[in-house]
Amino acid sequence: MTIDAVYLLQLTLNGITLGLLYALIAVGLSLIFGVMEIINFAHGELLMLGAFAMAFALPVTGLLYWPAMAAAVLCTMVAGFVVYETLLVRLKTDEFERSILITLGLSIVLIHVMQYFFTATPRIIDTQYGFDGVDIGSIRITWTRVIGAVAALVAFAGLYLILRFTQFGRAMRAIAQNREAALMVGIRPRVVARNAVVLAAGLCGLAGAAIAPIQLVTPYMGQFLIFKAFALVIIGGLGNIPGAVIAAIALGLIENWIGGFFTIAWQDASVFVIMIVVLFLRPDGLFKRGGMRVG
């Protein structure tokens, strides 16, 4: 097999954009885990809702990308709010098993409700940018990918600023680091948990909206992403946000490289092989664990 440098660079760029979108999902999962100590197995479905919201908003906005993306983010944030207030709010801190059943159940219900109303037929989503792109030498990258990556980077910067410099965000880190100390300073855990779920849902909505024009939109699109995102959260060091971002970009790259040179079946398997190897070598993940570290 000969490796063409241009082809490799193309795969690398695609990998980075895909990795950044994975990172949005993993970071949201990490946020919810940090604050509530639960794994939200319906997280992938929030992404799917974001993608569908994008798909339905685009015709309304006359294919304008940004307003449709804003609508998709808002839509998933509302969905996150409803999921928290109707289901997750009832969970107590020591009910991890119940949280798995509730979120997994929700995931299955959401998939099938969406399939019932909108069928399982994959949708191709068109935007104002169509398949236009930017050419760098003989490499081509579509605007939808560039914008998706930039939107993810802006979201990370925003999230960093929120977690680092606002009481709203610091309270999330505080609960993740020491629940009792959080009560000591007067933090209301449920309010912070709700904020974290809504924020994480917004990140998922952004990822869904950005992925919609890049991949096919189906009710099942989020199903495998949750397992990948979960793997990333563990590889990145449970609760370490920059760790999850780095792991996600690495995953996007590896997936694209493997997918570019081998059959597609290897792509998904590779993530989990890597996760198993990493956890064998470093049981706590690649980076320092816990505390919802932001730097």
Added chain:
Amino acid sequence: MTTAPALELVTVTAGYGDNPIVREFSARLAPGSITTLIGGNGAGKSTLLRAIYGTNRMFGGQIVFQGETIERLPPWERLKRGIGFVPQGRCNFPAMSVAENLKMGCYTLPAAKHAVAIDRVMASFPMLRAKAKIDAGNLSGGEQQILEMAMVLLVEPSLLLLDEPSLGLSPKMQGDVFATVQRIAALGVTVLIVEQNVRGALLISDRALVMEQGRLFMEGPAKEVRTDPRIRQAYLGGNIQQTAA
């Protein structure tokens, strides 16, 4: 007690899940006093402090703070009313800097008051200013204890509940912590303290409450309690006068 009590506990029964640990406990704390709560392991001392702050389950009784019954209020509402609680063990945010920990201590204060409050506690505890950028988890045990008290003092509570503040500290650091408690009380703050170093705590206290199996066993001025033969036998194991000297 002639003045209205800062805190009044009326037949408080509290615990966790379905298990009451503290049973029908009644006591009154005078404003600005230091009271030590003494008792063996599992007597319910920490459970009582948690019940006063609202982080466990109340089965019955009343908690009256500054004339208001508060037993149905969540912890953050009690904090807003002036009850500060420093739980046992390390109770800070280890992956945040000292400055960020203090910011979190201001959580229930309006943003405009944060800087003034942080300046005030940093003036009281200069170590916090010197180590403002260091992660709390990298401070020594004694420094972490001071930080935790400072985090609660930011909101200027009128009642401070301290659970084992000197646990795991060197004798020198224990002395510093007790001196700090005395300084806090001198400002008019009522202090209720649970301490494994009963001797040290009694020496700085005005009164003592002795708890056995969740119930009030004895109460009185700290001086009397620390010379009571039963207390010396059970909790002091030696001559208190010698230690004081």
